[in-house]
Amino acid sequence: MLQAEQLTKSYTSGNRTLTVLDNVSFTLDKGSKNAIVGPSGSGKTTLLGLLAGLDRPTSGDVILDNNSLNSLDEQGLAAIRNKYTGFVFQSFQLIPTLTALENVMVPLELRGEKNIRGFAMQLLEEVGLKDRSHHYPTQLSGGEQQRVALARAFINRPAILFADEPTGNLDADTGDLITELIFDLNKTYQTTLVLVTHDMELALKTDRILKIRNGSLISDDKTEPSPA
C-alpha cells in the first residue's frame, strides 16, 4: 500500500547541513495499523509529512498505491491526497468559518461530489456529534473538534489515514475516546493507519511499531495489539 524508499530529508543552513531523516525504508501493508514512535525531534513528523506527500524528500521516494510521489507536482500531490488519504492533526485544523457538518464535507466538496450531506451526518453520528452539526469550531470543545476532524478524515473513505499525535492536545479521558474512535472507524472502513505518537501505550494498540531516533529507523517491530 505504502512504500518508503531510502527517504532522506536534510536542511541546509549556511555551511551546515542538518539531516533530520536518514535513509529510511519500509513498506506498509494494506489495512494495517502502524505507529511511528520516537522522542521529540527524532524526525517522526518529518517522516509523516513525506509519507503523506505534504513535503518532498531530499532523496528517496514514497510509493503510494503504485504512485511515485516524487514524480508528481503540487497539483498531482493534492489530487492523490484527496483520493487516498485522510488526516487527523494534533491541533485539529478545522476551518473556523465552516460548521462541523461543512468541515466534514470539505474533502468531497473539493472533488465536486454531490449528495454528501447524508454520509457526513452519518459520520458525525458515528463520532457522537449529530446534534452539534451546525456548530462552528469555536463553539466546540477540543475533544469535539477532534471528533469532527476524525469524521472529516473518513469522509472520502481514505485508503490510508495519517494521524499526527491525535490525542496530544486532549486530556486523558477524551484522548481515550478519540483513540477508540480512530480504531473503530479504521476497522469499519478498512483503512491503513499511520499513527505518529510518543505515547507507547497508544502505539501498542497498533500492529506494528516503527521507532525513529535521530532521523534513523532503529527498530521495526510487529506487536500483539492490545485491545483498542
Place this chain on the structure above:
Amino acid sequence: MAIRETRGSRKRLFLFLASIVMGVSALVAIQSFNHNLNRAIDEQARQLLGSDLVISARAAFSEDAEILIDTLGGVQARDYEFQSMALFTSTGATRLSRIRAIDEGWPFYGSIDAEPQSAVETLHNGRFALADRNLQIQFGLNVGDSIQVGNLHFEIAGFLIDVPGESAAAGIIGPRIFIPAEFVYDTGLLQRGSRADYRIHFQFDNPAPIIESLIAQRDELDTMRLSMETVADRQETFGQAFSTMAQFLGLVGFIALLLGGIGVASAVYAYIKQRVETVAVLHCLGADTSQTTAIYVVQMLMVGFLGALAGSILGIGIQTLIPILLQDFIPVDVSFSISPIAILIGLGVGMGTSVLFALLPLSGIRDISPMATLRKNDDAVALRFDAVRITIFGLIFLAVTLFAITQTERWFHGIFFSLGIFSAIGILVGIAKLITWGVRRYFPDGLSYVWRQGMANLYRPNNQTVMLMVTIGFATFLVATLYFSQSIILGQLDLTRQDNDANLIFYDIQTDQNLALQNKLLEAGAPVLLDVPIVTMRMTHINGNTVERIRQTKERTIPDWLFAQEVRATYRDTLTRGEKILSGEWIPESDFNADIVPISIAEGIAEVMNLSIGDTIRFNVQGIPLETYMASTREVNWQQVQPNFIFLFPAGVLEGAPQFHVVSTRAESASESVALQSSVVANFPNVSAIDLDVIIATVDDILGKITYVIQFMALFSVITGLIVLIGAVIASKFQRARESVLLKTLGASKRQVMIIQIAEYLFLGSFAALTGLLLAWLAAFLLSIFVFDTAFLFTLLPSIVLFVIVVALTMSIGLLNSRGLYEQPAVAVLREV
C-alpha cells in the same frame, strides 16, 4: 517595554500608520495651500482690484454722482460691463458674451495678459477688441477677424489669458470681450433699461484719507445708488471666498483621516486579539491593566506620530498640485512655501485621530484575564458598550466637532458636519451589517463549495469585513454622490429642454423691433411661442416708508439688490403654467388711472420683504409714480425656460410705459438655432439670445471643473479605503495561508484555492460597493427633493461602472496580496500546534 513589545509586529504596525497617511497629507496640503493663498492675496491685493478704489452703479452715473467723482480727483478710468450678443463675421456664428468696455490705463495695478501681449496696447489704437480664449477655441477665431458688438465692428487684436481680479473660470460662465470705452455708446447697447455695470476706477497717490472720507459718506452714496469697493474690500471678499473653499476641501480631506481612524480602530482590534496571550502573561507577572494598556497606547502614539509625519511630508508634496488643480478658480499667483502651522496641525490631528480611534479597542485590554494563559478564549477582547467606551466615543465626537468648528469657523456648521459624518458612517455600518447578515442568511446552498468557502471567509474570526465595507463604501459613496449630483443638475436642465417647447430666447427687443423680429422668426419657420413685455421700474416706498429709510433700518431683512437695482416687471391677464396663486386673489385686469393697482408677488420674495396681503408698494415707472398693493402671492417655477418675474402687474396698467420684449421660440436643431441667432443679431444688433443648449454645455463645463476638484479631495478617501484594505489583507494573510495550506492538505487544487480567494474579494468588493452606492442613492434622492427641487433620476449605468471599478480594485489588491499562498508547504499544518 512598549518598543520591545513591537518586535515581530512592526510591519503590521506600519500598516496602521499607513491608514492615516493620506488623511493627514490631504489636511496638510490644503492647510498649507490656504496659508500660501492668503499670503498671495495679501501681496497681490491691489492687482485683484486693478486700482485703489472702484465706484460702481447699475445705471449711468447721475449728475450728482459725476460731481462727486470729479471732486475725488486722482487718475480715473471708466469701465462698463454688460451682456450682449457678439457676431463673428468670419463664420456668421453668434455667442452671448460679457462685453467690457475699458478706458486706456486700466488696470492701474497688475496687467491684462493676452496672446499676443502687444494686443493689450493695440486695443486702444482704434476699433479693436480682445476676445476670450474660450471664444477662440470654440469658434476658431484668429487675430484680425471681425466681431460685431451692437452696431459696431471690432477687429480682434488678440485673446485674453488673464485679467486682474478674474479667474479663468469667469470666461466659461460668460466669454469676455474687451473693447475700448470710447466706443461703448456707439454700439447702441447702453440704452435706457439695459442692464449694465458702470464703474469708475481711481488711482491715488495717497488713497487712505480719500477712502476714509468716502466711507463716512456711505449713506450719501447709497442715496445716489452708488457702490464702492476698496482694495481692502476686495481682499476681504476674495480671502473669505477662498477660505470657504479651502475649508470645504479641508473637510473633504478630513473625511479621509476619519476613515483612516476607523481603519486604525479595526486593525488595532485585530492586533490586540492576537496579543491576548502576551497581555495575559503580563497580567500573570503582576502588571495591572493600566500598565498593559499604557504599553499599547505608547505604541499607538509612536505609530500615530510616524503616520502623521509621513502624511505631512506627503502633504507638502501634494500641496504643489493644488494650485494646478484650482488654476481655473484662483485669480492670484500662489507661490510654494512650507507652512509650519499646517504641519503642526497635521501632526496633532493625525496623532490625535490614531490614539482616539485606537483607544476603543485598546480599552478591551481591561477585559483580558490572566486565565487566558491557561485557557484560550476567543471572546477575551469583546467590544461591549460600557462607560469607558461611551466616554471614548464622546471624545471622538467632540474632537471631530471641534476640528470641524475650527475649520468652518461656525459652531453650527461644525456640529452639522460632525453629525452628518457620523450619521453617514452609522448608516453605512447599518447597511454593511444588513448586507452581510442577509447574504449569509440567504446564500444559496446549491452553489459550489469554493464559492461558499469564499463567502464564508468573510466571516472568519477577527474579520474586518464590516469595517472594510464602511471604509471602501464611504469612498464609493463620496465619488458616487458627486457624480449623481452632477447628473441630477444636468438631467434637470435636460428635462426642461424636453418638457418645454422653447429652447431659444431673444431679449432686449425694443418695442419698435418686436414685430419685425417676430416676422423674421416666422419667415425662418420658427414659431413665436412667447412674447413677454418687460417694464423697468424702481421701488420707492413700502407701506408709506421710503426705501432709503428702510435700508437704514438695522433689522431689515430685505436684500440690497431689491433696492439697488431697477426691477423688471411684466403685465398680463393670465397666469402661466408654472404659476399658482398661494394667497390672496389674482386680479387679471386694472387701469393705469386707478388709485391703487393690485399686483401679484412671488412667494419667496414676499416673505423676504415681510409683506402681507394688502401691503402697499409705490414704484417709480420711469419718472411716473405708481401706487400698488399686494393682492396675491404666487408660486413661480423658476426652472421654466421662460422669463419669470417677481412682480406681476394686471393687464391695462403698463401698456403705455416704455418697455422692451422677450420672445421665445424653438429651433429644431443646433444648426437652425445658430442660423436664427445669426440672422436676428445681424438685423437687430442690440438683441441678445439665450440658447438652452449653450446653457447646458456651460453648466456641464462648470460642474465638471468643480467636481474634478472635489473628486481630487475624495481621492484621498478612496486611497485610504484601499490602504485599509491592504492592511486588513496583510493582517489576515497568516490565517488565509493557514486555511489554504489546510485545504491543500485535504486535496484542494491550486485552481480551487485561487477561486476561493477570488470569491472572497469579489464578495467583499461587491458588498462594499453596494454599501456605498445604496447610501449615495439615498443621498441623491434627498438632494433631488430638498436641494435641487427636482425629480430623482436614477442612473443605472454610472452605478454599474462604479461598482465594477470598486470590485476590480478590491479584487486586484486582495489577489496581489494573496500571491504564493498555494505554494506554502503543506507540511506546515503538522508543525502548528
